[in-house]
Amino acid sequence: MATSAKIELRAEDIKPQIGSRVLNTKDELLSGELGDALRDLMEQRGVLVFPQINFTEEEQVAFTKTMGRFAQEGDREGVTKITLDVKENPSSAEYLKGSLYWHIDGTRNDVPILASLLTCKVPSPKGTGNTGFSNTYTAYDALPDERKAEIDGLTVIHGPWASLFYHTPEPSLALLENYQRIGEAELPLVWEHKSGRKSLVLGNTAVAVKGKTPMESAAILHGLRDWATGPEFTYSHEWEPGDLVIWDNTGTMHRAEAFDPSSGRMMLRTKLEGEEPWASAG
Template identity: 70%
Template sequence: MSVETKALLKSEEIKPKIGSRVLNGKEDLLSGDIAGEIRELLEARGVLVFPKIGFTSEEQVAFTKTLGTFAPEQAGGDEEITKITLDVKENPSSAEYLKGSLYWHIDGTRNDVPILASLLTCIKPSPKGTGNTGFANTYSAFEDLPEEKKAEYEQYRVVHGPWASLFYYEPEPSLAKLQAYAGIGEQELPLVWKHKSGRKSLVIGCTAAQVVGKSALESAMIIHGLRDWATGPNFTYSHEWEVGDLVMWDNTGTMHRAEPYDPSCGRMMHRTKLEGEEAFVYA
């Protein structure tokens, strides 16, 4: 008589304060048996790497669904893989907007409930030495701050808007372009996100425009100072892509960015997302 055995999660740390590699094969991952453990590891480590797992698009969607509620790219949209590339031939509608992805950010800062996580599969990497994806653990960055700084930052609120990221790559945009980006919306968010779990993370990045009640210079000192701290070597991991890699990150406690590459090189990632489960501010 055969006895079924449940899969066990197999992983190893990448760096002390960020990142783990998951070493299970496709069968274990698609079964859903270790989905709960993967979710726990994701919150604890910020970033999970599944080296050369080689998911097809259908398998990536199926794996995403084992972990939570699948989030289509557009509300009410189909459950499809989203192409992530700066190549305008492959992605004419959003390649321009994706230029902001080259700078540290959290997705969904204009939403009440941001996505929980993103999953990227590498279809074609850029040439070696370019096009890595960087990650910064904003849980760990907050937890390692001096106590007096934690208390100070917990009092602040910050205006976030995609228009603020425009100035990172186009310092002198036209009024028409600025108006278009401003039309996407903005939101006032806590600088320190107090999660239901009891942990706290920093809400910063290139969409952060100004600390409420502070001057432009004071705001820049706070926002960019914290970015420097959170993106220091202790809290960051840069993933060098190989075909078939899948990387998943916790969008509620991790910033990310694409590192520079030639937009015409053909770099292509396929993305799926998990719907958010927690508002930036909860009752």
């Protein structure tokens, strides 16, 4: 009796420390046979790129489910529009301004999402609107041992209100209080995962390192962000219509690079439910 041939994952590295380009067909990806292999590769490489795979909205949802538990956003199971166009996204376009700066999603959640999947429907003009990624696993691994010893065990206060000052340096009190209502969390600066690997927990929600002066805290947080976003650990994806990119939110920072909000740039996002809580801080 004839049996179907096993589908093999086909991928190539983009850069030595971050990113892989997946070369499988749409049908192979939707089969579900590659889900585990893709998850393993995502954890190793941080970012997976599927050039011009051209998923429909329904196909993106179905593909997301092959890799884990689908994280529903809003009141229905489907894709979420990601755009700064207030006509298309009136409720969260203001909040999405923070996405232009390095961050990890879900620093206020007990269990951050595992991954985001982003499809490009309308890119911004060439040279703008790329999405940047930083592999915080490999950035930690490459630190000198003495630096690791200095930062292991440190606790950082995170709050979405801190991201406000990146794009609105002089906010009104009302706007600041609106962001502060979301709350804060204390997270480890170095996250030791169940796998045994360690990653840096940084980004624009980081307020301060507990037990350090403001000067010391700023030097630690900005210094490590500068290190982790150096060329060795980062990849900037220039979007084409139909591209899909997946990134490991538990060991990767990301940001949208500057573009004109009126350009019509439109992305469609799905997410995978988190499976691992933040490690205990301190």
